[in-house]
Amino acid sequence: MKINVTQTYLPPQEEYQAYLKKAWENNWLTNRGELVEELEEKLRAYLGVQHMTLTTNGTLPLQIALKTLEIKGEVITTPFSYVASVSSIVWEGCTPVFVDIDPEYWTLDESKIEEAITEKTTAILATHVFGNACHVEAIQSIADKHNLKVIYDGAHCFGVQYKGQSIFNYGDVSTCSFHATKIFHTGEGGAWFTKDQELQDKLFYHHNFGHKGQEAFHGLGINAKMSELQAAMGLAVFDHIIEISEGRKKAVAIYDELLEGRDLQKIKLRAGTSPNYHYYPVVFKSEEELLKVQKALNTENIYPRRYFYPCLEELDYVVANNCSVAQEISKRVMCLPLWESISPIDQQQISKIIEACL
Structure with missing residues (x-):
């Protein structure tokens, strides 16, 4: 049997169908129906956040945040992230300026941010890498000093807390992905988070064509709404979030020991x-x-993945900044197969193959 880097959690089909039945009964599949609102309510309570809005994928919240905050010019960011972090900056007509990462935490090296700031810098877009928090206090201090906005890509951060509160409560806007490979998912999906009510209202208008009611508009907008079908999957998955989290925790403990x-x-x-x-x-x-190691694992039908490779500085639509730490780690990092029900026997096999290659 093929062992991939992860496996999508699929809730019992009858549970998903039960949520879908509500959509059928309401005859309502999109435009923020009952299921989307129910899922948002549950997630706000579970995560401990003030304002959030579900979206149809995890990239649009980044683009909407950049647009709503009126980010122009240069955006300081990390080259060690998924491509969506940088492509969103370029897509919105801004210029990414790369700053290297910390060699231990792998997040944006806050000690190198100020030297990259110019008169064109308007924001910092940082990634909480593999759910590991950036140095949010230092980043916010720099942003306040230089009048910059802060956006966090928290695609890997569902359920992560930092100093007793949700990691999504930091920055002007934080985002998350609910892609099928994530701990919590809606098949495809995502969300943004903010503590600012006024900003939340602006973000909300932007994600729904700028609609302010049925017959008025409030500025420029795009369609980023989550459907009821996605929300139904999210609700069915959410009902099992404790067992999903506990299963992954146990699997990580087994890897640590092996x-x-x-x-x-x-x-x-x-x-x-x-x-x-x-x-x-x-x-x-x-x-x-x-x-x-990768070749040896592949030979046994085991497929880890090289996150994040190649380094984003190698993209053909950006300018590199010689981020040597990010470049070096991106060449040598690999994520081992992990999901909530991975077999300890498979983990033992993976460990033995790695050991034999070292």
């Missing part, structure tokens, strides 16, 4: 961060060693 003492670098969790066990990334001594 790989203890191996010459592998692991991400350093920032103090105050509660993990969500979304990924299990390891960094090898060299790219050659990684490729050797």
Whole structure:
């Protein structure tokens, strides 16, 4: 049997159908129906956030945040992230300026941000890498000093807390992905989060064509609304979120035990961060060693994934900034297969293959 880097959690089909039945009874499939509103209410309570809006995918919230905050010119960001972080900046007509990452935390190195700021800089877009919190206090201090907006890409951060509160409560806007590969998912989907009511209202208008009621408009907008079909999946998955989280936590503990003492670098969790066990990334001594392990695993029908490779500085529509740490880690990092019900026997096999290659 093929073992991929992750496996989508599928709730019992009858539970999904029960939620879909509500949509059928309401004859309402889109335009913020009962299921979307129910899911938002449950997620706000579970995550401990003030304002959030569900969207049809996890990239649109980044683009809408940039548009709503009226970001122009240069945006300081990380080259160690999924491509959506940078493509959203370019898509909105801004210029990404890369700052290197911390060699232990793998998040944007806050000590290097100020030297990259120019008169054209208007925002910082940082990624909480693999659910590990950025140094949000330092970033906010820099933003306040230079009058910059802060957007966090928290695609990997569902359920993560930092110093006792949701990681989504930091920055002007935070975003999350609810893609099928995530801990919590709606098939495709996402959300933005903010603590500012006025900003929330503006973001909301932008995600629904600018509609202010049926016959009036409030500025420019786009269609980013989540459908009832997506929300039904989210509600069915949410009913199992505790068992999903606990299953992943146990699987991570097994990997920790199996790989203890191996010459592998692991991400350093920032103090105050509660993990969500979304990924299990390891960094090898060299790219050659990684490729050797990858080949050996593939031979046994096991397919880990190289997150985040290649380094985003290599995209042909950006300007590189010689972020040597990000470039080096991106060549040597690999995420091992992980989901809530992965077999410990499969984990043992993966560990043995890695051990044999080191």
